[in-house]
Amino acid sequence: MGKHYWLMKSEPDTFSLQDLKERPQQREPWDGVRNYQARNFMRDGMSVGDGILFYHSNTKPPGIVGLAEVVSEAYPDPTAFDKKSKYYDEKSDPSNPRWFLVDVAYRKGFKHQVSLEAMKGMSELAEMKVLQKGNRLSITPVSESEYKAICAAGL
């Protein structure tokens, strides 16, 4: 299977690209996703080596701040089984897990953040999922041409 590209949102107050950069081995399980579509992208769509656009949401300005990479196959999200976790889900049965995640690793910080506003002005991104009205998904697929256009603007 060829390499795919994804946009993954995170609120920087919760977990920023800088936080990922400072993690041991600069990698982290992408836990806490509790949306079925986003889960399906991780569980069924992602492969090791896929490229990730790291997006900061709920901040000023929102936008893509750098690059990460998928570094594991999908596996059950352990926080769903942890009663002390804020992501605990009593309906996720360890013998039939409901929630999955992948590990992601830091790759690069952009020289220039590519803001949401700038993205809206880029004709190459007219079809991009994250720009469609009403889209709240925290994980969306990105085409190779979209990925390259954003890298060209940010690196």
Place this chain on the structure above:
DNA sequence: GCCAACGTTGGC
């Protein structure tokens, strides 16, 4: 802080 858009829940 507001609120549009969307997903989930649960009564029926």
Place this chain on the structure above:
DNA sequence: GCCAACGTTGGC
């Protein structure tokens, strides 16, 4: 299976 109520997301 329908759909109203509710909760969340996330830009502004």
